[in-house]
Every structure is written in C-alpha cells, then in structure tokens.
Amino acid sequence: MRMTETYPQTGTGSAPGSADVVLELQALQKSYGAAKILAGVDFQIRRGEFVCVVGPSGSGKTTLLKCMAGLLEPSGGQTVFEGAPVTEPPAKLAVVFQDYSRSLLPWMTVWANVELPMRNKFGKAERPARIESVLEAVGLAGKGSLYPWQMSGGMQQRAAIARGLAYQPDVLLMDEPFAAVDAQTRIELEDLVLRVRAEFDTTVVFVTHDIDEAVYLGDRVIVLSGAPTTVSRNLAVDLPAPRNQVRTKSLPEYARLRAEVFELIQSAKSHATIR
Ligand SMILES: Nc1ncnc2c1ncn2[C@@H]1O[C@H](COP(=O)(O)OP(=O)(O)OP(=O)(O)O)[C@@H](O)[C@H]1O
Numbered sequence: 001m002r003m004t005e006t007y008p009q010t011g012t013g014s015a016p017g018s019a020d021v022v023l024e025l026q027a028l029q030k031s032y033g034a035a036k037i038l039a040g041v042d043f044q045i046r047r048g049e050f051v052c053v054v055g056p057s058g059s060g061k062t063t064l065l066k067c068m069a070g071l072l073e074p075s076g077g078q079t080v081f082e083g084a085p086v087t088e089p090p091a092k093l094a095v096v097f098q099d100y101s102r103s104l105l106p107w108m109t110v111w112a113n114v115e116l117p118m119r120n121k122f123g124k125a126e127r128p129a130r131i132e133s134v135l136e137a138v139g140l141a142g143k144g145s146l147y148p149w150q151m152s153g154g155m156q157q158r159a160a161i162a163r164g165l166a167y168q169p170d171v172l173l174m175d176e177p178f179a180a181v182d183a184q185t186r187i188e189l190e191d192l193v194l195r196v197r198a199e200f201d202t203t204v205v206f207v208t209h210d211i212d213e214a215v216y217l218g219d220r221v222i223v224l225s226g227a228p229t230t231v232s233r234n235l236a237v238d239l240p241a242p243r244n245q246v247r248t249k250s251l252p253e254y255a256r257l258r259a260e261v262f263e264l265i266q267s268a269k270s271h272a273t274i275r
Pocket of ligand 1: 032037055056057058059060061062063064209
C-alpha cells in the first residue's frame with residue numbers, strides 16, 4: 001500500500017508539483033437563484049491521492065461534487081479534469097452516491113448493474129473477469145445473481161462501489177457514500193474503500209460531513225467554510241498507512257487533526273449565512 005505524503009498544512013493552496021494533477025477546481029462558483037452557495041473554491045487533486053472534502057451541512061458539498069462530475073453547470077470558474085474543462089460527465093470519472101437504493105437498477109442483477117457502464121469501454125469477452133474481480137474485492141463474490149432488493153443496504157453500497165471500480169475510472173468521486181448504513185457496516189466499508197483504492201490504484205475524492213471518517217480515510221482533508229463557501233483549510237493527514245480503526249484512531253496525531261477539523265467546522269457554522 002502506498003504511504004501517505006505531506007502537503008502544506010494550511011492555506012487554500014494545492015499540493016506541490018502540478019505534473020500529476022488529475023483534477024483541478026479553479027475559482028468554482030455556484031448560485032441557486034440569488035443564493036450564492038459556492039463562492040470560489042480552489043484546489044487540486046493529484047493522481048493516486050485519497051482526498052476527503054468535509055464541511056458543515058448546507059455548505060454545498062453535494063453541489064461541489066456535482067459540478068466536479070459535470071452533472072451541474074457552475075455559475076463561475078471551472079473544473080479541469082485531465083487538462084480539459086469539464087462541461088459534461090467525463091468518461092474516466094465515476095460517481096458513487098449516498099443513495100444506493102436509487103443508483104442501482106432494481107430490475108437488474110448485481111452482475112448486470114456492474115456491467116452496465118462497462119459496455120462502452122470494454123469488449124464483451126473481457127467483462128466477466130473484470131466483474132468477478134471487483135465483486136470479489138468488495139466482498140460480493142458469488143452474489144452477482146442477486147437483485148438489489150435481495151441485499152442489505154451495506155451490500156447494495158458494496159455493489160455500487162464495485163460498479164464504479166469495474167469501469168476502471170481514473171477518479172472515483174464519492175458523495176457521503178456511507179451515510180445511510182449502520183455504524184458497523186460503515187466501518188467495514190471505510191476499510192473496504194481503502195483496500196480497493198490501493199488494489200485498483202484509483203484516485204478518490206470522498207465527500208463527507210463526518211470528521212472522523214475524513215481524517216481516518218484521507219491523505220488530505222479539504223475543509224470547506226459555510227456558504228457562501230470557499231476552502232477554509234487544506235490539511236495534510238500524516239498518519240501511517242495502512243490505516244487501522246483502532247491503532248490509527250489512538251494516535252495523538254489523529255486526535256490533533258480531528259480537533260483541528262472540528263474547530264474549523266464549528267467556526268464555519270458560526271460564520272455561515274443562515275438560509
Ligand atoms: N437544486 C437546488 N436548487 C436550489 N437550492 C439548492 C439546490 N440544491 C441544493 N440547494 C441548496 O444549496 C445549499 C447546499 O446544498 P448541498 O446539498 O450542496 O449542501 P451539502 O453540504 O451537501 O449539505 P448536507 O451536508 O446537508 O447534505 C443548501 O442550502 C440547499 O438547500
């Protein structure tokens with residue numbers, strides 16, 4: 001597994017070295033009518049990074065992710081993905097949403113759901129091995145014939161992650177993917193996503209409102225201010241890899257980072273425009 005790297009501890013700047021920047025937000029803005037939600041968000045994601053974006057409720061995390069994914073047109077600024085401005089969903093970028101019950105097609109088996117987005121990218125002959133390998137990676141080996149409604153919430157979210165991975169995206173965007181599952185499943189899925197990220201060498205941008213989750217998972221945590229939103233801090237997470245739910249969370253550095261993010265979110269809440 002790759003080791004964590006060190007980035008500037010403060011500021012709204014980006015990771016050093018722009019050669020391997022895969023995704024860049026340049027003064028991204030989004031308003032809904034008169035309500036300015038994103039007021040100029042800037043950051044860069046380097047290839048191979050696991051970056052968590054955290055911010056108070058209503059700060060525009062989902063809005064930000066949709067703009068990054070080309071699902072929503074920004075009001076100003078832009079997202080640049082692999083050197084090109086994003087104007088529609090890029091083919092090499094996959095999204096896993098919180099609401100797995102709506103993202104999986106209920107009339108298709110898990111196998112067919114995973115295969116669906118692969119059709120335009122991989123020939124028929126190479127799909128089965130790839131599907132089997134991602135189902136195994138997410139703990140669903142042998143479950144391909146089940147329908148989503150025959151599975152628990154945690155299993156459905158595993159299937160949604162498998163679908164994102166099978167497509168072999170350069171970047172996987174995840175929007176609060178574990179918010180709807182129970183605490184035990186959430187812990188399992190956090191570790192699963194770290195494992196598959198290492199196995200498939202995927203760049204991950206993970207949006208969450210959960211401070212512990214952000215610090216535990218991320219190589220870097222980007223903390224958003226309250227709306228109108230900018231980046232309030234771009235924090236390196238210098239915790240050893242591989243992460244471990246008990247050992248990592250017992251480290252003084254984990255507690256320090258958690259406290260820092262907590263303070264920033266509290267401060268963002270108190271300064272946010274009440275809507
Ligand atoms: N399509 C829309 N039209 C109008 N306002 C919207 C729309 N989508 C989101 N908003 C508003 O924009 C703000 C940011 O919403 P968004 O869902 O992006 O925030 P969030 O940080 O993901 O929130 P949460 O953590 O509560 O899920 C909220 O005030 C929301 O009501």
